[in-house]
Amino acid sequence: MLEKYFSAPKTLARLRAGLSGPHIDGFADALERDGYSHGSAVRYLRAAAHLGQFQQRRHETLADIDATTLDDFGRHRRRCRCPLSNGGKVNHHVVFGAKRFQTYLFETGVCERDLTVRLRIVEPVLIVSFRDWFRKHRGATEPTLRHYCRDATQMLTSSVRISANGMQAESGSSCSIGPISVARVLQNT
Ligand SMILES: [Zn+2]
Numbered sequence: 001m002l003e004k005y006f007s008a009p010k011t012l013a014r015l016r017a018g019l020s021g022p023h024i025d026g027f028a029d030a031l032e033r034d035g036y037s038h039g040s041a042v043r044y045l046r047a048a049a050h051l052g053q054f055q056q057r058r059h060e061t062l063a064d065i066d067a068t069t070l071d072d073f074g075r076h077r078r079r080c081r082c083p084l085s086n087g088g089k090v091n092h093h094v095v096f097g098a099k100r101f102q103t104y105l106f107e108t109g110v111c112e113r114d115l116t117v118r119l120r121i122v123e124p125v126l127i128v129s130f131r132d133w134f135r136k137h138r139g140a141t142e143p144t145l146r147h148y149c150r151d152a153t154q155m156l157t158s159s160v161r162i163s164a165n166g167m168q169a170e171s172g173s174s175c176s177i178g179p180i181s182v183a184r185v186l187q188n189t
Contacts, residue, residue, distance in 0.1 A: 002028045005042050015045060019062050020052030020101070027104050040093065047097025048104075053082045065102050066113050073098050 002025050006012050015024050027048055031041040054073050055062060074095045105111035140148065 001025055002045070004028065004032065005038065005045060015049045018049065018052045019056050020048045023062070023101075023105065023108070023110065024048060026108065027101060030104050030107075031100070043093040044097030044100055047094045048101035050077075050080075050082065050094065051098045051101055057082065062105055063111050065105065065111055067115055070095070070098055070102065070115070 002012055002015060005028060006015065015021070020027075024045060028041065028045055031044055036044065051065070051073055052062065054076060055064065055069070060069075077094050099115070102111060102113075102115055106114050106116075
């Protein structure tokens, strides 16, 4: 609910007006659910209302928001003259808030464009070498390799330290894949 973040009736009415108005309470709930701080949520909600005004002045809708819109909005805030906006304060919160609002609009089906940048999970170089070595020298099958590599990745993320005499796990991690083999592979990498 918007009242968690704003109390002045004038502000509440302003935020609930315009293109973003029908979505602003739901956006406030989403920000609270996602654990945004009070200060960030306030800025993001203002940005959402501002983005609605921006689109309205361009004779566009919230469904039209795409990556170019967000870029334009980022430039617009420097020379903003939108009535009732909080002025064109130049700070990153406005752009982050607008992006988060677009994500919310996508999640709720208002906007069809998914602008979320998806991070590709990249396998650490050492694990790639480990996988290749096991495939070549032990003829391991793919399911076995997956199992071994998952365990080896866990070992790496548990601060495994390789010493001249073999391997020592700093955090006492245990592993089911024969640590000596792993150590040899990693040492030869
Ligand atoms: Zn503006």
